[in-house]
Amino acid sequence: MPTTTGATPTHCPYCALQCGMNLSPTPDGSVGVSERVDFPVNRGALCGKGATAPALLAPAGRLTGPLARDDAGALVPATWEEALDRVAARLARTRADHGPDAVGVFGGGGLTNEKAYALGKFARVALGSSQIDYNGRFCMSSAAAAGVRAFGLDRGLPFPLEDVSGTGCVVLVGANPAETMPPALRYFDGLRENGGTLIVVDPRRTRTARRADLHLAPRPGTDLALALGMLHLVVAEGRVDEEYVRRRTSGWEEARAAAMAHWPEYVERVTGVPAPRLREAVRLFCAPPAAMVLTARGPEQQAKGTDTVSAWINLCLATGRAGRPLSGYGCLTGQGNGQGGREHGQKADQLPGYRSLTDPGDRRHVAAVWGVDPRSLPGPGRSAYELLDALGTDVRSLLVMGSNPVVSAPRAAHVEERLRSVDFLAVCDVVLSETAAMADVVLPVTQWAEETGTTTSLEGRVLLRRRAVAPPPGVRGDLEVLHGLAARLGGGRGLEEKFPTDPEEVFEELRRASAGGPADYSGISYRRLAEEGGVFWPCPADVDGEGRARPAEGERAAGEGGATGGEWARGVAATTGGPPGKGGPRATHPGTPRLFLERFATDDGRARFAPVSHRPIAEEPDDTYPVLLTTGRVVSQYQSGAQTRRIDALNAAAPGPFVEVHPRLAERLGAAEGDSLTVVSRRGRVVAPARVTPGIRPDTVFMPFHWPGEGRVNTVTNPALDPTSGMPEFKVCAVRVEVTERREATGRNG
Structure with a gap:
């Protein structure tokens, strides 16, 4: 791939666009950033955060050595051996005194795929604990749940961002990319330049809303009613794509009945959006042959977020706007590796490859890769806030990696109190965050440009972030931390061998663990990512000369009663196909930029409507809180x-x-x-x-x-x-x- 001479091509450490950039040493010893025009998502453009990202690499203001709390309660310098010994001893003591589930692990959506994978494995194999979740639960978990409910699979965008510019209408719900991911604006501007329309749903007239053809400003917490009101009008005005609904979906009758209770005047009273503007939105959405709905945190970060996203998906399904070119529902993932972070095992209920902790076949497959008895794997644990709320009672010690819940968690003063109540808190971070400042031991770790690893963007595009500079002396990688802790927790049994420190070695194991799963990375390698600049999952490892995926040995045991994720992935491979093999029986699977064009990832290949109805927010205003x-x-x-x-x-x-x-x-x-x-x-x-x-x-x-x-x-x-x-x-x-x-x-x- 072309790059500036002497520069390292890599990706931004911030949002899920994972914009491409080049990093180069400068004469004063710092690191400079330059355009990387070959990466198709941002084509060289960077926001202010990306342009200033190299400043994060300066030693000033960051951690450069372990810290441990002394008898007087102060954090003081410690050696790595002292720090790791103390962390392992305290976690082991908690486990011995109170059981493995008394030890919790809290991860982050900014961790690379390798680190997320290793952290989930560490919790379940080295600690034997079910109590692991991550801050990505606060990001797009509602959209993920709704996507699985409707399509059988969650991938933030089931199509590349470039498709946004080519569709006819986009309904952007609770998203403000002008501030959260500015380089993505080119796609929305391109939409309008190509004659398409942009509808923004947001209670604020944001920088993004000011660019829209139509801005709907509902009362916060009423997005569900708004979506149902639009679906009501689709039915009432005869805009349902009956042939598509019949051929590619199930559950329409129940969903239609639920939507018909949300007539426009009722929706106006609930949302504050005038009925004529609701009708205009339906007209704009249904007029072109292709359209999309994209959601973000606005409708998702609600106590009814899953049903709210389901209602927007219902609108796409009823109008035939899913699983077709330039049409579909998608979620604008927030965190840098929010997508990959939940695919590979740090989420409370999932195993690598988006496998389920409760599926016997999934447990057998991953346990075989890990070299453990499937019966030893714990079941699902608590979700992120529930885990934080249990600190000091059921969960007595906590290891935090790449997260700052003192600032980011809801009811944060209560979470801060819970963190203070634990018997032991260890934090791995680059800086002394507000959470790290409360820890008993702080472990300084490497960051984006100081380590190699993969991330998965909001498009489902797996990317290689390369090491460009050496970390400061005294700083270690998260994989090294887990290796060191495993050596101490294993008691000389060689447990550390299950936790390699080389990220490529970890990724090779991740490939095997994900093989045949819904998020199949088995056909992706570091070499391929370096050569191609990114590969979309699912990407099975083996395809025959006609581009059909070969099942992995014993894979069909995974899941019972209907298509497994692996069977669906092989179906995707068959329909998208690789180029016919020449001179041999195998071909390289090309990856899957666009999902669901032939079938959805459900047992019968049909998308499922969800019969949802509006309900009030969890806390309505009153005279005291108006x-x-x-x-x-x-x-x-x-x-x-x-x-x-x-x-x-x-x-x-x-x-x-x-x-x-x-x-x-x-x-x-x-x-x-x-x-x-x-x-x-x-x-x-x-x-x-x-x-x-x-x-x-x-x-x-x-x-x-x-x-x-x-x-x-x-x-x-x-x-x-x-x-x-x-x-x-x-x-x-x-x-x-x-x-x-x-x-x-x-x-x-x-």
């Missing part, structure tokens, strides 16, 4: 801010939290731009300056979630959980807003 709060991101910060808050240029652009309020609400409060506001919920209070704007509903306030301290908005968010996905209701809760101090008195400028 306003709705919603949360989100800003363009110059990322997630909990543990990385971006250490970069001067990004802090200058986004120095701190704020409360976005409509002028009418500001007038009722007696508040002006820059006044200090207190936002109070049933769980706590936060303080931040007012930002007065007509671009938000008068009954709603917005706060970004990147900061700790008095502006930590997750102090007040609601941990009510979706019963299917375990997703907390980050996106809406009831609050009251009070003026704390006037700007003139504080001198704050908002």
Whole structure:
């Protein structure tokens, strides 16, 4: 692949676009970033976060040696041997005293596939614990659950981003890519340049909404009613694709009956979206021959997020907009490896390759790869918030890798209290995050450009991130940490041999573990990723000369009663095919950029409608808490801010939290731009300056979630959980807003 002379081609450490970039040494000893135009997703473009990412590599502000808490309660330097000995001893003691499930593991959606795979294996094999989950549960778990429910498979986008520009209409629900993934805007701009229309559903008039042909601003927490209202109109106006529904779906009658209870005037009362605008949205969506619905955290981070996404999928299915060229439902994954992070075993209920912990065949397959008895593998554990809530009671010790729940978890003050209550806390991180600062032992680990590994983008494209620079002395890789802990926990039994430190060796094992599973990586290798720049899964290892996938030995034992994920993957291989083999019986499978074009990943190949109905948010406003709060991101910060808050240029652009309020609400409060506001919920209070704007509903306030301290908005968010996905209701809760101090008195400028 072409690259700048002396540069290392790699990928951005931030969002799930995984933009391509080149890294090069500079004369002053730092690292420079340059365009990598050969990568098709961003074609060289980078947002401010990506352009400043090399600043993360500077030794200043990061951890360069282990820390351990002394008898006086202070974190002091320790050697690696001391730190690993202490972590292993404390985890072993907890396991001996209280059982293996008293030890918890909390991972991250930014970990590479290799590290996510090894962490899940470590929890289940080295610790024997079921108590593992990761912060990706807070990202797109509702969309994943709805995707599996409808299609039999979850992949964020079942088509490449390039298809967005070629479709006729996109309904973008609760997404603000102008701030969360700016290089993706080229595809939405391309859509409109090609004559297509963009509909944005968001309670705020965001930078993205300002580019839309139609902006619908529903009351937070009512996206489900909005989608059902559109489906009602599709039926009432005779826009159902009856032939498609008959041939490629099941469950339509029940879903249609549920939708018909959501007539436009009722939906207007619930959502605040005028019925004529609802009709206009249906007309725009149904007019072209192809269309898409894309969701993000807005509809997903709700206690009914799975049903909400299902309703949008129902709209696609009823109009024949799924499993067809330039049409479909997709989810804009947030975290850098949010997709791969949940595919390979750090999620509470899954084994590598998107296999199920409760399926006997899946357990046998993975146990054989790991060299353990399937009966020794624990069952499913708690979801992320439930795991954090159990700290100090059922879960007594915790290992955290690549996450900062003190800032990112809902009801964050309670989570912070739970973390303080554990017998032992160990954290692996690049910087001394707010969570790491609470730990008994902190282990400094390598980061993106200091290590090689793979990630999987929001498109399902597996990518190779290459090591470009050496880490600072005293820093080790996460794989080395797990290897060292396994050696100590194994008691001389060679357990560490199951945890290699070479990422390519780990990936080779991951390939075997995923073979025949829904997320089949077995046909992908480091060499192939380096040569091709990325491969879409599923990608089986063996295909015959006609491009048909060969089943792995003994694979058909996986799953009973209907098509297994492996059988579906082989079906995909047969329908997408590789080029006919020449001169031999095997061919390389090309990967699968576009899913479901022939059949869905269900037993019968049909997509399933879900009969869902609107229900209220978990916490409706009342006289004490009369306003709705919603949360989100800003363009110059990322997630909990543990990385971006250490970069001067990004802090200058986004120095701190704020409360976005409509002028009418500001007038009722007696508040002006820059006044200090207190936002109070049933769980706590936060303080931040007012930002007065007509671009938000008068009954709603917005706060970004990147900061700790008095502006930590997750102090007040609601941990009510979706019963299917375990997703907390980050996106809406009831609050009251009070003026704390006037700007003139504080001198704050908002």
